[in-house]
Amino acid sequence: MAIEGKRKFKLVGTVFSITGVVMVSLAGWTGIRQYHILKSWPNVEAEVVNSQVIRYHDAESGTTYRAAIDFRYGVEGKEYTAAASSSYSSSSYSRMKAKADAYATGTRHPVRYNPADPSDMRFEAGYNFSFFFLPGTLGLIGLTFSGLGGALLLGSRTVRELRCPSCGQVADEGQNFCPNCAATGGGLCRALQQRPPEWCNRLHHAEGHPRRASAGDPCRAGSEAGGGAKTAADSSPAGCVKNEKANLR
Numbered sequence: 001m002a003i004e005g006k007r008k009f010k011l012v013g014t015v016f017s018i019t020g021v022v023m024v025s026l027a028g029w030t031g032i033r034q035y036h037i038l039k040s041w042p043n044v045e046a047e048v049v050n051s052q053v054i055r056y057h058d059a060e061s062g063t064t065y066r067a068a069i070d071f072r073y074g075v076e077g078k079e080y081t082a083a084a085s086s087s088y089s090s091s092s093y094s095r096m097k098a099k100a101d102a103y104a105t106g107t108r109h110p111v112r113y114n115p116a117d118p119s120d121m122r123f124e125a126g127y128n129f130s131f132f133f134l135p136g137t138l139g140l141i142g143l144t145f146s147g148l149g150g151a152l153l154l155g156s157r158t159v160r161e162l163r164c165p166s167c168g169q170v171a172d173e174g175q176n177f178c179p180n181c182a183a184t185g186g187g188l189c190r191a192l193q194q195r196p197p198e199w200c201n202r203l204h205h206a207e208g209h210p211r212r213a214s215a216g217d218p219c220r221a222g223s224e225a226g227g228g229a230k231t232a233a234d235s236s237p238a239g240c241v242k243n244e245k246a247n248l249r
């Protein structure tokens with residue numbers, strides 16, 4: 001099924017490529033947003049009022065943990081309390097416990113707040129793995145999908161189309177006859193793929209499609225028109241000479 005295989009390669013490759021491009025675009029957007037936070041959101045000293053490890057469980061990912069931290073800080077004389085959590089979860093409780101302990105209740109840490117909405121804040125803002133975890137992950141997955149999609153699209157171009165050498169009709173692999181000119185034989189279209197055109201035509205007509213005899217070749221005319229009555233000797237060059245003499249008499 002060369003044609004079906006080629007179409008499947010193209011379809012899957014296109015889906016993978018589009019998915020990859022979308023994810024890379026999202027990675028770029030979130031990365032720019034994080035960079036904008038670092039450049040334009042002001043710093044303020046905040047106090048941790050609560051720190052804990054939260055447990056999550058679902059059927060797909062199993063049990064995971066995330067550090068949840070509440071901060072209290074002041075902006076222009078107004079006090080804000082904002083809840084925050086780690087940018088990623090982990091199946092390791094000890095890892096998240098270490099992060100929560102680093103932000104123990106009563107400790108103070110710099111955070112960044114949104115000048116347009118001071119209740120919106122980010123902690124651990126910086127050029128580090130935690131802060132750029134989301135854009136990095138999206139970018140890596142997107143590049144992987146794009147690479148796989150490109151490989152599949154390239155592979156679809158190398159899938160050879162099987163064509164009947166007699167009429168040029170595209171045929172499916174394993175087909176026993178050409179759907180256009182009815183050339184028959186087990187896998188004929190595939191078997192003739194690499195044969196010279198002259199050989200293909202001879203085999204094609206031997207399968208039940210005799211050609212018309214040319215007017216200038218009485219030997220072939222006799223052998224084709226006479227059917228099964230002719231013997232090997234009749235179709236030999238000597239037989240042709242005998243026929244010619246009989247015609248002259």
